[in-house]
Amino acid sequence: xxxxxxxxxxLAKPSWRVKPFRNIKLxxxxxxxAKRWGExxxxxxxxxxxxxxSKRENFTKEEKERILHFSSLYAVRMLEKAGIDLVYDGEQHxxxxxxxxxxxxxxxxxxxxxxxxxxxxxxxxxxxxxxxLKEFYHDKEFExxxxxxxxxxxIPVTGAYTIVDWxxxxxxxxxxxxxxxxxxxxxxxxxxxxxxxxxxxxxYPVLKSLYEKGARYLQIDEPAATTKxxxxxxxILTMKExxxxxxxxxxxxxxxxxxxxxxxxxxxxxxxGILNEIHFEYANRDTREKGVNTDKRKGYEILEKFKNNKFVxxxxxxxxxxxxxxxxxxxxxxxxxxxxxxxxxxRIYVAPDCGLRTRTWDVAFKKLRNMVEGKYLAxxxxxx
Amino acid sequence: xxIILHGIYPRSEKLVQAxxxxxxxxxxxxxxxxxxxxxxxxxxxxxxxxxxxxxxxxFFQDLLRPFSEIVEExxxxxxxxxxxxxxxxxxxxxxxxxxxxxxxxxNHYLLCDGMFDKEEKLVFTFPFLFFFKEYxxxxxxxxxxxxxxYVIEEIDKWGxxxxxxxxxxxxxxxxDEDERKEAKLFAEELKRFKNTEFFLHTFFFxxxxxxxxxxxxxxxxxxxxxxxxxxxxxxQNFPQNKFLLAGIINTDSTLIERKExxxxxxxxxxxxxxxxxxxxxxxxxxELLPREIMDKKIKxxxxxxxxx
Numbered sequence: 001x002x003x004x005x006x007x008x009x010x011l012a013k014p015s016w017r018v019k020p021f022r023n024i025k026l027x028x029x030x031x032x033x034a035k036r037w038g039e040x041x042x043x044x045x046x047x048x049x050x051x052x053x054s055k056r057e058n059f060t061k062e063e064k065e066r067i068l069h070f071s072s073l074y075a076v077r078m079l080e081k082a083g084i085d086l087v088y089d090g091e092q093h094x095x096x097x098x099x100x101x102x103x104x105x106x107x108x109x110x111x112x113x114x115x116x117x118x119x120x121x122x123x124x125x126x127x128x129x130x131x132x133l134k135e136f137y138h139d140k141e142f143e144x145x146x147x148x149x150x151x152x153x154x155i156p157v158t159g160a161y162t163i164v165d166w167x168x169x170x171x172x173x174x175x176x177x178x179x180x181x182x183x184x185x186x187x188x189x190x191x192x193x194x195x196x197x198x199x200x201x202x203x204y205p206v207l208k209s210l211y212e213k214g215a216r217y218l219q220i221d222e223p224a225a226t227t228k229x230x231x232x233x234x235x236i237l238t239m240k241e242x243x244x245x246x247x248x249x250x251x252x253x254x255x256x257x258x259x260x261x262x263x264x265x266x267x268x269x270x271x272x273g274i275l276n277e278i279h280f281e282y283a284n285r286d287t288r289e290k291g292v293n294t295d296k297r298k299g300y301e302i303l304e305k306f307k308n309n310k311f312v313x314x315x316x317x318x319x320x321x322x323x324x325x326x327x328x329x330x331x332x333x334x335x336x337x338x339x340x341x342x343x344x345x346x347r348i349y350v351a352p353d354c355g356l357r358t359r360t361w362d363v364a365f366k367k368l369r370n371m372v373e374g375k376y377l378a379x380x381x382x383x384x
Numbered sequence: 385x386x387i388i389l390h391g392i393y394p395r396s397e398k399l400v401q402a403x404x405x406x407x408x409x410x411x412x413x414x415x416x417x418x419x420x421x422x423x424x425x426x427x428x429x430x431x432x433x434x435x436x437x438x439x440x441x442x443f444f445q446d447l448l449r450p451f452s453e454i455v456e457e458x459x460x461x462x463x464x465x466x467x468x469x470x471x472x473x474x475x476x477x478x479x480x481x482x483x484x485x486x487x488x489x490x491n492h493y494l495l496c497d498g499m500f501d502k503e504e505k506l507v508f509t510f511p512f513l514f515f516f517k518e519y520x521x522x523x524x525x526x527x528x529x530x531x532x533x534y535v536i537e538e539i540d541k542w543g544x545x546x547x548x549x550x551x552x553x554x555x556x557x558x559x560d561e562d563e564r565k566e567a568k569l570f571a572e573e574l575k576r577f578k579n580t581e582f583f584l585h586t587f588f589f590x591x592x593x594x595x596x597x598x599x600x601x602x603x604x605x606x607x608x609x610x611x612x613x614x615x616x617x618x619x620q621n622f623p624q625n626k627f628l629l630a631g632i633i634n635t636d637s638t639l640i641e642r643k644e645x646x647x648x649x650x651x652x653x654x655x656x657x658x659x660x661x662x663x664x665x666x667x668x669x670x671e672l673l674p675r676e677i678m679d680k681k682i683k684x685x686x687x688x689x690x691x692x
Binding site: 111112113114115116117118119121124126165166168169170173174176177178179180181183184187224227228229258259 | 394395397400403404407445446463465468469470471472473474590610611612613614615616618631632634636637638639641645648649652653667671672673674675676677
């Protein structure tokens with residue numbers, strides 16, 4: 001019995017991928033980066049990329065498409081080289097996880113920027129009419145990655161709850177009046193309609209199409225899942241509607257990060273048999289000291305909640321917000337601690353806490369390589 | 385009928401872009417500050433007919449951060465979700481609670497480097513005790529009281545100010561008896577400041593169970609989010625001699641409020657309180673909306689009440 005590893009979504013986009021799309025001239029460093037990683041990852045077709053990049057600016061639409069193809073290929077090869085079992089291209093095709101899908105859903109209008117934190121802002125949209133899918137927005141990405149991946153591919157899809165929670169609602173909530181006696185009930189009812197609208201009209205068709213194209217591992221990203229304490233029931237309902245009759249046909253995971261996970265229990269257990277894996281961030285809350293006791297593994301407290309259900313535990317073992325390279329022995333101990341609680345190695349999938357897009361490729365690769373090494377050490381120690 | 389703006393006002397798209405450009409070293413600090421000035425001036429213009437104006441608190445990274453500059457050792461830590469929104473605050477870790485003089489807090493954050501005079505009729509918004517506590521560590525509520533009093537001491541000398549305390553924790557968490565005592569004590573302490581009016585504004589949550597406690601705190605006025613609370617619940621026992629901050633501008637929706645909805649709402653609250661005691665205002669945090677939308681909502685409200 002072996003432990004399985006996967007990534008969680010994003011990787012940084014190489015500068016030679018970003019600049020051509022922003023019409024910024026490439027520098028020597030950008031080209032050197034493409035060359036260095038191409039050699040390291042043993043990408044046979046890298047000379048074609050270098051030939052395109054040598055133009056440095058004024059790339060045609062076709063050339064940009066090839067650059068995108070190569071950034072996707074490089075990312076997949078990077079994960080494969082690190083030894084990851086389920087791979088993806090780190091969102092090379094996407095702007096980010098909110099704006100990318102929302103631009104492909106009819107009914108949304110972007111209204112402007114709002115603060116996320118510090119001086120960081122995100123563009124926020126409002127639903128102004130019935131939500132409707134414009135295009136199956138992850139199909140092309142899956143087909144491309146699947147065409148060259150040597151390992152099974154896992155595609156992340158932003159979940160309905162997160163899309164709704166990160167948006168305004170001018171459509172379902174249009175008749176609300178301040179001070180009305182039943183204002184809370186009206187808001188909750190409108191919220192439910194919005195969530196079901198996105199789940200049924202958008203997410204389910206997107207997941208179904210990916211399934212029909214051959215995807216067998218799908219990750220529903222729901223970072224907003226616990227934002228509103230009174231809406232855990234709506235989150236659960238939304239997840240059920242999003243997956244629908246696809247349950248059992250695809251391995252479904254959900255990724256929820258930087259949240260109060262205790263709020264999800266026990267309600268989330270309703271999703272047993274629908275969702276296969278629940279992935280949380282743990283390493284960010286943990287100590288960096290080796291050891292398999294509760295004192296050292298402070299970040300893994302929530303694992304107790306998985307003792308009495310059958311979910312696969314998506315086990316975050318890499319803190320994505322730091323360049324600290326977790327030693328394999330630390331990763332080993334985090335896995336052994338989880339194994340001690342969960343008991344069943346088939347129920348543990350080892351992963352980073354979240355996407356690694358804020359790290360350089362050098363740092364991301366070292367972290368991921370150590371993650372795989374740590375997994376081997378844990379397997380050895382546990383006699384797997 | 386009066387309008388008042390509280391909290392951090394949204395930055396314009398131009399300022400958002402300029403801030404990003406500055407962070408990426410594409411523009412200078414002087415160029416960035418010029419855009420800040422334009423934003424603040426536009427907000428001044430928007431409020432030209434208001435009795436009390438906000439400067440927008442546009443230099444605030446969040447409502448707590450500037451306080452880190454008037455205490456000796458404060459570490460600015462990781463992100464924590466701002467109640468149930470998708471905005472995040474950095475927790476302040478107080479290592480050594482010793483107040484220190486720092487004119488920057490007053491001159492830069494409150495008076496915007498000379499863009500406002502001390503004597504002007506201005507509104508400032510600060511976090512109330514439980515909100516502050518929620519996003520800080522190493523500091524207890526009595527120390528938070530001291531910190532806020534230190535700031536208010538200075539502001540009160542300027543005269544002509546309204547201080548709005550934000551407190552979303554009402555209706556969000558259970559307060560224990562000690563916390564309630566601290567709130568009462570703080571309200572009592574504020575009474576010694578004669579040149580400032582103090583309003584306590586709650587939002588995001590239903591405060592039905594806390595209304596009587598809120599009214600027991602002796603503030604000059606109370607603010608409520610009428611998109612989370614019913615008029616009847618809030619107004620039936622509203623103290624007669626107090627001001628009402630009536631949260632009518634929905635900060636959770638980009639939809640511009642219908643004129644008839646505003647008129648109808650005003651008609652209802654007038655049954656409980658004299659018109660001169662009402663300030664119409666945003667229901668919650670203005671910066672949760674994009675600037676253009678917020679501006680439109682204010683103009684719409686002004687046009688609507690102008691016709692009353």
